[in-house]
Amino acid sequence: MAHHYTAELAAFVADLKFESLPGAVVDHARLLALDTFGCGLLGSRMPWSRILLETLRDVEVAGDALVWGTDARLSAPGAALVNGTAVHGFELDDVGPGGHNGSVVLTSALALADHFGGVSGRDLITAMVAGIEVAARVQECVGRTPQVKNGFHGPGLLGTFGAAAAAARILGLNREQVVHAFGHAGQQAAGLMAVQHGGMGKRLLAGKAAHSGVLSALLASRGFTNVPDIFEREYGGFCSAFCGGQPVYDLSRLVKGLGEEWFTPRVLFKMWACRVPIHPPLEALRSLRRRHPLPPEEVERVTVWLDEGAVKAVGFPWTPTTVTSAQLNLAYCCAVFLLEDDVSVGQFAEEKLADPRVLELAAKVRAVHDPALEGGPGLGRRARVEVRLKDGTTLSAVGTVRGGAENPVTRADVEAKFRKLTHGVLDAAGQDRLIAACDRLDLLADSAELTALLEIPAPKPDAEEVLR
Known part of the structure; x- marks a missing residue:
């Protein structure tokens, strides 16, 4: 089978420029950044995030990438893992085409920006949009069979590709390298619905997708290759495997409307702390x-x-x-x-x-x-x-669901949610600074300005105190 679908999707990621993004896409990405930071700062205080951070600090040397809401620094994959878990850690992060997007695309992009430096706000927005558009099209391709029929958790599958695309954009990978990054992402994509019935496993799904996406792009950047047809391959390819070997997927949806139809503005902001x-x-x-x-x-x-x-x-x-x-x-x-x-x-x-x-x-x-x-x-x-x-x-x-045309969410709603979630983590002045930074995200010369606003020595409350 020809593998032009994977190649076309990779070309979109490699070639995407901020200047090609419609204003509505940029506006929504800025608001998504604010919502994601609010969820992540709340999640940084949760026991599962603390356990994960303590585990990684015990086995990793300190790195350059910030763990939001703390003063800890890890490797870029490690920070993406903890921050993605924190963002998704209380069922308040966004949802839409491609799953829970901010928890995988922004965490991946900013972790690499921290590590390598020299990344602007426009670069971050472009990476976020690349990730969302890729994850959304993978969802369009496979439909709901992996989740509804086979019991996989969508964001763990789709989000890995979204994270890989966002990371690839930050690293400036070429078309061929993005193809390999998608191959790495496909073989790491995972997530089981069973984990929602107890324990802390559900919290980890988006974080692991972010971690895998960052690692996929980093490997590709160093010349670690993979198959050129991770989506098209009939036996053991991503689409076939997660659809149970049944021909229920549509590969043409991977590339339909690329650069013309934008899924990013369809991302919804959750107003309830539940699925x-x-x-x-x-x-x-x-x-x-x-x-x-x-x-x-x-x-x-x-x-x-x-x-x-x-x-x-x-x-x-x-x-x-x-x-x-x-x-x-x-x-x-x-x-x-x-x-x-x-x-x-x-x-x-x-x-x-x-x-x-x-x-x-x-x-x-x-x-x-x-x-x-x-x-x-x-x-x-x-x-x-x-x-x-x-x-x-x-x-x-x-x-x-609130956030669509029938039941809209306003910018004021998202800001109020951010203030509610970060109460006790940031003071009012800190909230104002982060809101202002997200409002002018496309004007930030260096993403380090954002990271500085997210660096907060973390207290160590127990679980009962956090949830009270």
């Missing part, structure tokens, strides 16, 4: 609560209709296990929303996971597959919710 398929039901409950107070003690049943992938991802019964599992569980999140009118950091304190009121309400939430919701623009982007109260009243609403 994306839970967002539409929460939006529906939020809209219902504007019409009716929905007293928790009066709720008899909550029925949520979702697409097949969403039911598999979040529709399992709630049994108290870990914070991670709670954030990925529809019943828990709906219950805690009805009780506290929010689903953010405070709603996942350890003592709430087995709270009798939460357990009682969670048992009343039922996920149902609705075939009519299949075929939309991504996993779990729409849901129908019906709430039946004990007096017989039935209320229903349709919810969509």
Whole structure:
């Protein structure tokens, strides 16, 4: 089989220039940087990020790349691993075409910028966009089969290519080198849905994708070669393998609209600290609560209709296990929303996971597959919710993920989220400086200005304190 698809995608990455980016793409990339930094600074205080940092510091010599929210420096792959884990570490990072983008593209690009120096804000934006556009097209190519049918975690698969593309752009790789970087990325891509059911493994998925992407680009830059057809190869190629050997992928989608159709502005900013398929039901409950107070003690049943992938991802019964599992569980999140009118950091304190009121309400939430919701623009982007109260009243609403045309998120929303997430990590002046730096990201002469704003000696709170 010809391997021109891999070559064309690699050429796009190698040749991409800031001057070719539409204004709307640049604007969204700047806002994505702010959102990513907010998520990363919050995540830097989480126990999983601390364990990961301590582990790497124990086995690595100090490097040049900053671990955000600390004063620690690691190798570029090591910093990308920790920062990607931190950004994705509380289910608040962006989501959209290609998965969770900031956690893989910005972490990879800035880690290499720290290491090599001489990288401008325009270079960072170009790298971010290259990564997002590549990851989005890999998603378009393979569709939802790897996630929905085979149980792989999309960002761990797609994000590795996004990270490799972003890293390749920072390193200035040529077309042939990017082809090899994609080959390295393909053989390292991984991520299993099973890890969402306990422990800290889910937190690591984006970080490992960032780490693998950086390593892939670095190897390619040194002449470490790989196959030229990682996407096209029928036996053991990325698309075939992760689609179970079935011809359900479309290689033409890897290159369709390159340089003309841009996925970057479609990246959504999450306003709830939980997995994306839970967002539409929460939006529906939020809209219902504007019409009716929905007293928790009066709720008899909550029925949520979702697409097949969403039911598999979040529709399992709630049994108290870990914070991670709670954030990925529809019943828990709906219950805690009805009780506290929010689903953010405070709603996942350890003592709430087995709270009798939460357990009682969670048992009343039922996920149902609705075939009519299949075929939309991504996993779990729409849901129908019906709430039946004990007096017989039935209320229903349709919810969509916030951030799209039907349910937009404003720049003010993203800034408010950033301030909320970084409260206690940055003072007000520090928040203002980082916001201003992201607003003028395309004017920064040196990315070191950003890194300086992210360097903060980290306290060592325990998990209970962080989540309280």
